Amino acid sequence: MGIASAFRRSRWARKALRTLSTVLLRVGALACTALLSACASHLPDSPPNVAIGPAALPAPRIESNGAAPAILGMRFSSLDVRRGESWSGAVVTPTNVASVEVRTNLFSINVPKRAPGRFSFTVDVLDTPPIFVRYYRLRVIARNSAGAEYEEDLPFRIR
Numbered sequence: 001m002g003i004a005s006a007f008r009r010s011r012w013a014r015k016a017l018r019t020l021s022t023v024l025l026r027v028g029a030l031a032c033t034a035l036l037s038a039c040a041s042h043l044p045d046s047p048p049n050v051a052i053g054p055a056a057l058p059a060p061r062i063e064s065n066g067a068a069p070a071i072l073g074m075r076f077s078s079l080d081v082r083r084g085e086s087w088s089g090a091v092v093t094p095t096n097v098a099s100v101e102v103r104t105n106l107f108s109i110n111v112p113k114r115a116p117g118r119f120s121f122t123v124d125v126l127d128t129p130p131i132f133v134r135y136y137r138l139r140v141i142a143r144n145s146a147g148a149e150y151e152e153d154l155p156f157r158i159r
Helices: 003-009 020-039
Strands: 050-052 073-076 086-092 097-103 108-111 114-115 118-124 135-144 150-156
Touching: 086 097, 097 114, 108 118
Parallel strands: 050 073
Antiparallel strands: 073 086, 086 118, 097 108, 097 135, 114 118, 135 150
16 A cells, blocks of 8 residues: 555556647647747836826927928826726827827727817727736827828737
């Protein structure tokens, strides 16, 4: 009953050896886990021209139509948004910017132009499935009428 019976009950006993398919399944799961963690993107730092909550934004700069687009200032109600609440933002650009887009890999908002160089939006964040509750890279893209782009990235979270 001693060592021989203990060996037969252990995982090293001949009956307890793993089959090739079991080993491959575990190795594959480990490889997928390592791959997914390696694919996780690094969140960007907030640029200095971003304000959270009520804050004064700069005045739009007057630029010719051929000038490069830029983002002079941004204000958001929050960058940590709860499902079921409203989220708003405002972007100030030079007067030559034709459109501003706020997007993640989950959504895209074409921000309405309120005046030359002033864009703002308010949206209701819908209840999303738990798989979408996480951090995102929020991309704010300004485009002029010629199609040239300028982009600033921010950390953004839906919870």
